[in-house]
Every structure is written in C-alpha cells, then in structure tokens.
Amino acid sequence: MLKRFLKKGFTFTRHERNGIIVLLSVLFAVVITPRVYLLWFYGTNGKQYPASEELFYLVEQLKNTTDKPSELFIFDPNIATDEELMRLGLNERQVRNINNYIAAGGVYHSVEDLLRMYTIDSALYMKLEPYVQISGDKQQTGSDYVDNIQREEKRDPLKLELNSADEGQLMELRGIGPVYSSRIVSYRELLGGFVRPAQLTEVYGIDEELFLQLEPQLFADTNSIRKICLNSADFSVLLRHPYLDYEQVSAVFSYRDTAGMFKSVTELVSLGEFTREDLEQLRYYIVVN
16 A cells, blocks of 8 residues: 555656756756856956855846946046046946055056956946057056156147058057057048048047047048049949948949930039039049049
C-alpha cells in the first residue's frame, strides 16, 4: 500500500520531467545572470565589489536609462563644475566619483578615461563622447592645470583654412575630435569644398552652438572648390552631391535629352524641381562647360 502510494506520488511522466527541467533552468538563469552581467561588463578591471554595492550600482544604471533631460555642450571633465556635469545628465554619484578622482591627483588625459569609471555606462559615454574636449597640459593638476587652460584661452585664436586642412589640423580646433574631423573631411569631399564656414552645420552632429564656437577660427578659400560640369557629368556623379536629389538629377538628364546642353546654370530654375534657393547653393559647384 505504502509502496503504491510512494510510486504514485513521486513518479513523474515524461512531460512533467521536461517541465521540471525547464523550471530549474529558468531559476538558475535568474540567479546567475546578474553576476555574469556584472563580471562581463564591469569586472574586466579586476575589481570586486560587495553584493550591496553591486545592487546599488544596478539601481544607478536603471536610473541612467530613464529619459532624464540633459543639455549637451563642450566640456573638460578636469575643470567642469558640479552644476555643468549635472546639466550634462550625470547623477550625483557620477559627479562625486569624478571629483574624488581629481581630488586624489588624477587627470583625464583622453575621452576614453571616462569609460573606465564603472559608474558611467557605455550609453552615457556615447552621448557625451563628441562633447568632451581635453585641453591644457595634462601632466598638471589643481590650480596649475586651471591656470594653464586660462593662459591657453587668452592666446590668439587659431585660423584654419577649411578646404586644405587635414584631420589632424582640424582636431586642433577646440571642440573637434577624431569623429567630427573625419566627418568634416568626408562631407568636404562630397561637396567639392566649403564655400563658407557656416556649411559646417550641415555636418552631422555639429550644431549651432558648436559652430559659433568654431567660427572665429575658420575661413574658406573658394579658389579650391571642385566643380561639376552640368552638361557632361554622369548621373551618379551628380546624384552624389549633397545639394542634389534624385528628382533633380533626373530633371537635368531629361533636359539634356530633349533640349540639348545647358547654356547657363541659371536655366536650372526653368525646371520645376529647382528653386532660386537651390540655384544659390549650387552655383559654386556646377559649371556648363
């Protein structure tokens, strides 16, 4: 009797055994996943944190993922105030860690140094990266470092010709790092050259605030503009230009097929796809012969 009872109560069908295995697997994943996550993403520096600090850190990360309003602007983490760091979207703990690091004699030598702080995740780092500008003598700290930056700011501003500058020279501009310098050069190649510095606002990521900071340091030599012949350029060549779209290029080729060659650039206005504003942009980049 007892044997039959035990057999009936503790014998499982094949489906029940599979269900138990799945349940145990889920429970194991729930227990182990947080530790694996911390070890994988935040344990590479060899540090180990108490369980209470790990829990606090996870809470901080969740706070950082909320849509917290922030204001993005150029800053140097070595001299930025608490108020500026908070405006950038950092929380109190992140600001405190930055201050503690600097107070201990540390200096941020590059933007990548911010990523080494375990309280700053990759999402926040990617948001701040284009706006970090390390300047001054990076071997100095404290008041000497601040004084050095103030002396640097009093120097005559750098004057750079946009159409001949390479990426290295562009990176000498305050506010321009390797990402922006690469984008500027790439966009310059597509355009054929810059007519005026204000065209930098057409480069992805360079807003009006950053441009106003850069403007006094720049000028453009229009003699080096590379122009496209409207009557002989291939479809793909015209379409590659940032100021022309598919409909406009198609209209140019239809005109060439039916009316012949363009005698003047101003004839583009007779095509419905072009406005006088379009012509004003294009007149520096196209010729008819």
